[in-house]
Amino acid sequence: MAEVEKRQDRSPVPSAFEYATAPESREIVRLEERYGLFLGGEWKEPSSGEYAPSVAPRDEEPLAEVAYAGGEDVDLAVRAARDAFTNGWSDLPASERAKYLFRIARILQERSREFAVLESLDGGKPIRESRDVDLPLSAAHFFYYAGWADKLEYAFPNRRPRPVGVAGQIIPWNFPLLMLSWKIAPALAAGNTVVLKPAESTPLTALLFADVLRQAELPAGVVNIVTGDGRAGAEIVKHPDVDKIAFTGSTEVGKEIMRAVAGTGKKLTLELGGKAANVIFDDAAIDQAVEGIINGIYFNQGHVCCAGSRLFVQESVYQEVLAKLKRRMGTLRVGDPLDKNTDVGAINSREQLERIEELVASGEEEGAEIYQPPCRLPEKGWWFPPTVFTNVAQSYRIAQEEIFGPVLSVLTFRTPDEAVEKANNTPYGLSAGVWTEKGSRILSLAQRLRAGVIWANTYNRFDPASPFGGYKESGFGREGGLHGLAPYLEFEK
């Protein structure tokens, strides 16, 4: 905190219009003291007897004890999934499968406040985002894939699509329920059964989701939820009876998974890291582009694989953009994730905070100039202020490595060719943003930028109908849209 204050280069303007706290009540969430594993429609103790608390990032409060699954538990989960797949689920008329998915979607909508509060508690993201982004999109994914369930023959004409079998799905901690929805909805729509492992720091909404499955009367074993750390994930990956692995997470773990499944015949999709370029041309609508920069990097504390973490600004508007960006950063409200007026919440875990701090220190060491707006961070919990680096060279670690935090590196360019060249100069290729009023330039850049998702005059907008996925070390396979169904289907050769 002291350091942050020292860095400020303008004093905070005194304001009589201080917003009073507006906390969303957490009464609506009823948590168990301890959660087992959700196997075959029932709660089971982990064979190891091992539990660990899931902690609220905003104040390090332990929220509930969560089971750590081992090899035996994963085996039980896979058996339950296989059993459900062969004895009923895969033979169910597709329109019946669709009904379950529609039901799940509606229940998520009905219980959205409960889920939003829990998501913010367990993960640290602002309630405004979990309420207005995570929950509506989660429900939308189930609605969208519910619609495809009985139309697979039309989606893939003359290719006789049929389900793959048991899907092992491993999801990250940045959008816990949304990533669960991205994974489970297409898998079930295609007729598969699932073993899902949520991230160890954010398992609670997945465990609450088990209650949604019960409410929707989904047949036992169709979805199994095993909690735990990387070991449980590894057990899923190497289990011989899992037909398909879907992983979202770091590039490092993605590579390990790829090695592990090599030669096994398992289908694999990976959605990994990113270091996206957000490119601002001098004819862009500047005020809105600044909003796009803010939304690109400070949305969800920058814990977003497609975050616009490298900002490329055309030199002719560099001063103007930077001045407006710094002013706007000063209005970001950092604090309690449950406060309805919070814009930037807590860092998800101590490990992640340490990683952000280490990379930010390296940026300062390498000679980049740091700016952080004056902001008062809470004393308890894990926090990092919105940060921007200027004078960044392409070779600095902060311009190369994924920080996965609220840290933006600003670089400049002079011509569209230079912008494309620099933007593509990264091992990643998940997403990119282009800001210009010139339609032809948008189309030309969209063709030349090597990224799976390209936003024009907006950033971090998602829709279940739109495929999402990366190039290069950002992974392969697409989630969302028609493309998102294909990895969960076998086709006639």
Next chain:
Amino acid sequence: MAQAPALPRGFELPLEPRLPRIGSVDQIAVEQRAATLATRSIKRESKLFALDLAVRMIDLTTLEGADTPGKVAALSSKAMRPDPADLTVPPVAAVCVYPNLVPHALERVRGSSVKVASVATAFPSGQVPIELKVEEAARVAELGADEIDMVIDRGAFLSGHYAKVYDEVRRVKEVCGEAHLKVILETGELGTYDNVRRASLLAVAGGADFIKTSTGKIQPAATLPVTLVMLEAIRDVYEETGRKVGMKPAGGIRHSKQAVQYLVLLHETLGPEWLTPDLFRFGASSLLNDVLMQIRKERTGRYQSPDYFTID
């Protein structure tokens, strides 16, 4: 000729028929930003602060063919003492009336802090020769109005005659004397946010002390995104020249909740310095009673019947 006001760089002279580059506005993004700010949750003491400020910013308005001295007298009394049952409620900023009624309003508000605003330049259409507009504005100033609300010539603007628009603002400003000039863009007739931004900068360049969204005679009148675009134009002028221009959304603001949303927009776009009736006004008539009702509710914890608030 009055000295030309300070302008943003590259904006000294609007050349017929084109302006220097003034940038553009992205419709989807600006609407999204306004919608996000509208979700701010303003409670308790901050709500009371906002409601009290809203009262002090209201231009209590009656612009009807049927206006009479009696109606204006009643309105002026209400302006000075909005809530007779609660004397801690401050007076509103101004009453806004047609030119013929300016003397009646002046007489009534004499000795109070309430200003008298009037409309001029063939309000609401602005479709008369420039000489008549200048003469009307001069007469209104002579009558003693503290503030003059003029309309831009939308016909000229939409046919690309920006210099004409600019010139009219400049000439009206010259005859306003001490009176503050508010320039009404009638954004509901401009069609795009790009036009709103362009018209805002033209009006400011011409010497506007305030820019105002609407006459209240055209739908849509004030909206949050239109106001955001105008506030951003004001911010750009301020950043470049240090000149502070005021903003007045008018028309369609009927509820306290809306007023608070506008104040949040103002606060987060231009900062606390703009949270003053010198730089922000609401053009409204029915808003006041709703704000009074909310103030009473915040103070007592109970809603009162509308019969406890006077209709003027």
